[in-house]
Amino acid sequence: MATPVYSGAPRAPQRGRPRDASRDDALRQAALEVMAEVGYRALTMDAVAARARAGKATIYRRWESKLDLVIDTCTHLAAENLAEPDTGSLAGDLREFLSSFAAFLSGPIGKAAQALVGELPHEPELASAFRETFLIAQRNVLRRILDRADERGELRPDAPRGMAVELAGAALIYRLMLTGDPLDLPFVDRVVDQVLLPLVGEGQ
């Protein structure tokens, strides 16, 4: 049996039921709060419905499973919080993107992000949906930052772009999940100046 391809988006609106975007946001917010409290495995559609003072049917009309709801919530949050910068320089773009990402991870939604990431190794379906949406979206922004830097002549010809993209994510997630050290601007600056620019930059 083929694995269904994850669609990423909430279901199309049912006939006669116009979609209410602010209602969707309230439901996603409820999902986020429940996930921060109990984690992904213990999250139920009932708990999300209760938190949002909504009926369970209201939720199932929009998302067909808790996997859909959680991944759609992550994707929306990422789109809202991880805007693609275009400052005109590699250093500027990296600093802006990684600062936003660090703030996103260490801000109020960090707890839910931690719960989700911590459960990826035990939830193969969640992990693969997470990789196909959130992780690829974040990598693609970094790849486009490097592509634009290359067009401006800022990259070494043999720059290991894949490694730079991987390390940028790794450095932040390791602090979030393992060491607990702060995801602050001085750290982002060190990652950019000591690691990423020397790794891929021309004339470093």
Next chain:
Amino acid sequence: MATPVYSGAPRAPQRGRPRDASRDDALRQAALEVMAEVGYRALTMDAVAARARAGKATIYRRWESKLDLVIDTCTHLAAENLAEPDTGSLAGDLREFLSSFAAFLSGPIGKAAQALVGELPHEPELASAFRETFLIAQRNVLRRILDRADERGELRPDAPRGMAVELAGAALIYRLMLTGDPLDLPFVDRVVDQVLLPLVGEGQ
């Protein structure tokens, strides 16, 4: 009230009960298997006792809590699997240590490691014991590798050692926890050759 300092070691043997090291190892093995299956939060001393066909009192005679048991198990595993290399070169030492660490994480005990790391953000007591034992032990090996390289004149004077130590761990844990990409020798080689040696090495 002061937080008790975590001791790391199993309790001293009780009067008239000589310690049996192989019995300790069997109990740690049982703890590891239970953790791989259900995670840290759901692990109980009862389940470990049942797995090891031991009485619960036998376990409590050696470890006073599941936190003690789990951290002692990790510390022992780390000591057995993460020997400190001394090959005579920075490249050799990094390659040997990170290969062992990668094999350790992706081997049979990787599942338990994933379960543990995934729960750190939600278990402050576990996280602080884990940082004070396993994480510091692993960092100290890397620090001593860099110190010896410095004595041999292999490091740049301004080498960002802390960042090198942090990135070495981050690169491996990110694959384990997030991307699921293989923790194999070609990856370790790329981390050493593309990232760590250029970051700290003299004349790179």
